[in-house]
Amino acid sequence: MEIKKVRYYIYLKDVLILSLTAFGGPQVFLAMVIETMVRRRRYLSEKELLELNALCQVLPGPTSTQTISAIGYRIGGPFLAYASLTVWVMPATLLMIGTAVLIDHLQENTPGSLNFAKFIQPMAIGYIIYAAQITIRKMIHTIEAAILMMIAAFIAFFYNSPFIFPAMLLIGGLITTHNYKKQPFIEEDPKIKIEWGNFLLWGGVLVGAALLGHYTGMLPVRLFENFYRNGSLIFGGGQVLVPYLYTEFVEFKQYLSSEEFLTGYAISQSIPGPTFSISSYIGALSMREWGLAGLLIGGFIAAAGIFLPGTFLIFFVVRFWDALKKYRPVRAALEGINAVSCGMLMAAAYLLFEPLENNLFNIAAIIGTYVLLQFSKIPSPLIVVIGVAAGIIYNWVMNSL
Structure with missing residues (x-):
């Protein structure tokens, strides 16, 4: 349980850094998420991330926000998803x-x-x-x-x-x-x-x-x-x-x-x-x-x-x-x-x-x-x-x- 809390904290810190540095629109956002959450942290595979992002693009609503929420949902369920949404x-x-x-x-x-x-x-x-x-x-x-x-x-x-x-x-x-x-x-x-x-x-x-x-x-x-x-x-x-x-x-x-x-x-x-x-x-x-x-x-x-x-x-x-x-x-x-x-x-x-x-x-x-x-x-x-x-x-x- 303690390890999970640390992981959640690190994940939310990564989301906060993204929210403060993600200039330049959805293309730059996706590149930054791949670099941070796939290659560096390995929260999910690049294929999984691209599939989630593609799904968010065909749904109504803000694509970047939905993608962040979906990643949080995959990692830690609804609680982490809503926390990700708030921090983002x-x-x-x-x-x-x-x-x-x-x-x-x-x-x-x-x-x-x-x-x-x-x-x-x-x-x-x-x-x-x-x-x-x-x-x-x-x-x-x-x-x-x-x-x-x-x-x-x-x-x-x-x-x-x-x-x-x-x-x-x-x-x-x-x-x-x-x-x-x-x-x-x-x-x-x-x-x-x-x-x-x-x-x-x-x-x-x-x-x-x-x-x-x-x-x-x-x-x-x-x-x-x-x-x-x-x-x-x-x-x-x-x-x-x-x-x-x-x-x-x-x-x-x-x-x-x-x-x-x-x-x-x-x-x-x-x-x-x-x-x-x-x-x-x-x-x-x-x-x-x-x-x-x-x-x-x-x-x-x-x-x-x-x-x-x-x-x-x-x-x-x-x-x-x-x-x-x-x-x-x-x-x-x-x-x-x-x-x-x-x-x-x-x-x-x-x-x-x-x-x-x-x-x-x-x-x-x-x-x-x-x-x-x-x-x-x-x-x-x-x-x-x-x-x-x-x-x-x-x-x-x-x-x-």
């Missing part, structure tokens, strides 16, 4: 809540305080375009998928309601199931043993939060339901989350301004850990009217809401995924889901640019950020830091004139 998300969550507190303080006490973000607001769109390129290259392989992507982008341009996105994902998956015969045949298991406990937990929390929020009208409960629902429906990682959150919290509910959203998103690209941590920033500012306590409560509620559903689902599916993935219609449906996700990511770039002033400066900042990400070796966080520094200098110069 906490640093980024605290940083983004701190960012929200700072932004709120500046706006309360210094008019025009977001002028320092003059550069990083359009830069955030450059990040979205770069992410869209990488995601499309990875997920779109057929003409049908490309057409689905364009249709999804068109619909998201003009009907950007938070309620239409889940329907689009479902329809996209159903459309491509007819291609199941093109999937390589794998001998199917006639009997799939499914343990429904974690699925019922996921669904129960989803329905319970929705009913409680509807009948009580309490903002913290409604915020938890909003983020829990988004965390249950997002395929494609943190970049795909952006249009959902922007539509719901900026355009639909108007809890944040477009400038605040873009500033928070750009800053979230410069910190380590899960990209879904942008949710903590949005949740905090959504409850700013409650003062500092509201900022803290909103941030932690958003983090719980966005990260828990993916964890429940990975615990549910990991037990029978090896059997389920042999069914060709299941694999075929993923093509449509991924295509719709790419379309919504394309729409996000337009939706985020629309509120900005259409001038040469903003267009140059967007293109410049994309070029740096695509063709230079400058680390992504450093690009954001340069943008913030340039904005501060520009603001100081203009105020001095």
Whole structure:
């Protein structure tokens, strides 16, 4: 028992180090996990890790967080999995809540305080375009998928309601199931043993939060339901989350301004850990009217809401995924889901640019950020830091004139 505790402690320390050093997106994250948890610590084999990561990629929710939770589950069961989840998300969550507190303080006490973000607001769109390129290259392989992507982008341009996105994902998956015969045949298991406990937990929390929020009208409960629902429906990682959150919290509910959203998103690209941590920033500012306590409560509620559903689902599916993935219609449906996700990511770039002033400066900042990400070796966080520094200098110069 004592040896197990030491192993758990070492594992959680490794997770904490990852949470503080994992800059650069999911590809860098996976490489760091392979180096730390496979080659150095030998918690599991590389094949096992890649299979877990592949499973997390086809489930809704944050892939990196689900992968960390799944590794913890393999090593020490549910307790270590939830401990892994907490250690992994906490640093980024605290940083983004701190960012929200700072932004709120500046706006309360210094008019025009977001002028320092003059550069990083359009830069955030450059990040979205770069992410869209990488995601499309990875997920779109057929003409049908490309057409689905364009249709999804068109619909998201003009009907950007938070309620239409889940329907689009479902329809996209159903459309491509007819291609199941093109999937390589794998001998199917006639009997799939499914343990429904974690699925019922996921669904129960989803329905319970929705009913409680509807009948009580309490903002913290409604915020938890909003983020829990988004965390249950997002395929494609943190970049795909952006249009959902922007539509719901900026355009639909108007809890944040477009400038605040873009500033928070750009800053979230410069910190380590899960990209879904942008949710903590949005949740905090959504409850700013409650003062500092509201900022803290909103941030932690958003983090719980966005990260828990993916964890429940990975615990549910990991037990029978090896059997389920042999069914060709299941694999075929993923093509449509991924295509719709790419379309919504394309729409996000337009939706985020629309509120900005259409001038040469903003267009140059967007293109410049994309070029740096695509063709230079400058680390992504450093690009954001340069943008913030340039904005501060520009603001100081203009105020001095």
